[in-house]
Amino acid sequence: MPSLLEPFRPLNDPIKDWANRTVWLVGGSEGIGLALGQELLARGARLVVSARRADRLSEAFPQAEVCKLACDIAQPESLGSACAYLDRAGLVPDVVFWVAGVYSPMQSWNFDPNEAEKTLRINLLSCYYGLHQVLKLWQDNPSPSRQPHWVWVSSVAGYRGLPLAMAYGAGKAALNQLAEINYLELRPRGIGVSLVLPGFVKTRLTAQNDFAMPALLSPEDAARYTLKGLAKGDFEIHYPRRFTLILKLLRCLPYGLYFRLVGRLRQG
Numbered sequence: 001m002p003s004l005l006e007p008f009r010p011l012n013d014p015i016k017d018w019a020n021r022t023v024w025l026v027g028g029s030e031g032i033g034l035a036l037g038q039e040l041l042a043r044g045a046r047l048v049v050s051a052r053r054a055d056r057l058s059e060a061f062p063q064a065e066v067c068k069l070a071c072d073i074a075q076p077e078s079l080g081s082a083c084a085y086l087d088r089a090g091l092v093p094d095v096v097f098w099v100a101g102v103y104s105p106m107q108s109w110n111f112d113p114n115e116a117e118k119t120l121r122i123n124l125l126s127c128y129y130g131l132h133q134v135l136k137l138w139q140d141n142p143s144p145s146r147q148p149h150w151v152w153v154s155s156v157a158g159y160r161g162l163p164l165a166m167a168y169g170a171g172k173a174a175l176n177q178l179a180e181i182n183y184l185e186l187r188p189r190g191i192g193v194s195l196v197l198p199g200f201v202k203t204r205l206t207a208q209n210d211f212a213m214p215a216l217l218s219p220e221d222a223a224r225y226t227l228k229g230l231a232k233g234d235f236e237i238h239y240p241r242r243f244t245l246i247l248k249l250l251r252c253l254p255y256g257l258y259f260r261l262v263g264r265l266r267q268g
């Protein structure tokens with residue numbers, strides 16, 4: 001019989017100890033990914049970092065023990081080669097952080113469909129390519145010591161429709177749902193899944209915003225909040241709460257209220 005405490009149990013196995021865990025950090029050359037990589041390295045993880053620019057990866061992680069694996073996640077062949085390398089090099093990851101993402105402001109009355117396609121290819125379609133490849137790696141390399149865990153880095157911009165986020169917000173909303181489906185289907189197979197939803201973080205991605213960003217965090221803080229959530233075994237890791245809880249509240253409003261409120265905030 002399920003215990004009364006069941007709903008309060010962690011949804012994933014808490015990850016507190018990173019020593020000797022092999023981590024594949026996709027999108028680790030800048031911003032949140034870079035800060036996560038530095039923190040994971042300090043905590044003893046065996047790190048593989050990926051991004052498109054090989055030179056930038058070497059600059060960001062000069063440490064010899066870090067495996068720099070350049071790849072473009074928007075290209076399934078590039079991801080396929082990266083996964084084949086992980087297999088050959090004995091670096092099948094225990095934990096995958098899927099952090100890479102791009103943002104360009106886009107409005108419904110004035111947008112470039114090619115740019116929208118590019119955003120969705122990197123922020124959403126790549127997630128399918130990557131998950132498919134890594135699940136195959138996990139299937140082909142079963143290990144009793146490995147507790148596989150997948151971390152999607154999404155955004156609170158996926159909670160509800162927001163101005164300027166025509167491709168970005170729609171992609172992140174889909175990613176949020178993808179993560180929920182993955183949890184339901186992979187957790188019973190022993191694979192942990194977490195969904196990370198940062199508020200505003202000071203990186204090159206948000207440097208293009210020309211408005212005041214409330215509760216702006218440093219990438220280092222974002223990395224620490226993320227690892228804290230994983231240490232608690234959370235599925236949903238959202239931060240900073242002083243900002244994300246308001247957005248969660250807005251999520252519950254009926255459209256009549258939500259549209260008026262967001263419209264007014266935008267004008268004001």
Ligand SMILES: NC(=O)c1ccc[n+]([C@@H]2O[C@H](COP(=O)([O-])OP(=O)(O)OC[C@H]3O[C@@H](n4cnc5c(N)ncnc54)[C@H](OP(=O)(O)O)[C@@H]3O)[C@@H](O)[C@H]2O)c1
Nearest residue numbers: 027029030031032051052053073100101155200201203205
């Ligand atoms: N900053 C925020 O306020 C904020 C808030 C909520 C959510 N997020 C999410 O957090 C994640 C990281 O954002 P960030 O702010 O840290 O951005 P960032 O500083 O621009 O870093 C993005 C990373 O993704 C890599 N990347 C981009 N396209 C790629 C591709 N096609 N293939 C491989 N790597 C690629 C970039 O490296 P290369 O350019 O070398 O490829 C870089 O390492 C994104 O998913 C973003 O949506 C950010």
